[in-house]
Amino acid sequence: MILGLGVPELAVILAVCLVIFGPKNLPKLGSSIGKTVKNFREGMEGDGGEPAPASAGAHAHETVSEAVAVDPDDVDAE
Numbered sequence: 001m002i003l004g005l006g007v008p009e010l011a012v013i014l015a016v017c018l019v020i021f022g023p024k025n026l027p028k029l030g031s032s033i034g035k036t037v038k039n040f041r042e043g044m045e046g047d048g049g050e051p052a053p054a055s056a057g058a059h060a061h062e063t064v065s066e067a068v069a070v071d072p073d074d075v076d077a078e
Contacts, residue, residue, distance in 0.1 A: 005013075021029055 017026060017029075
């Protein structure tokens with residue numbers, strides 16, 4: 001019993017998949033789903049503390065610096 005499904009339920013699901021995707025495409029579909037699950041698991045197990053690439057951080061800093069830079073002559077004294 002997998003996820004509360006018995007043998008008859010799994011057989012019906014397999015039959016419906018065969019009808020929808022056909023016997024030639026079913027192995028390709030299974031392979032692509034397996035690769036997707038593997039990549040997802042590897043991504044979840046990654047080193048969660050990896051820093052962002054340096055180029056992206058430098059670009060963001062330059063953008064903020066340009067936005068904050070104010071010419072003293074442009075500021076009105078109140």
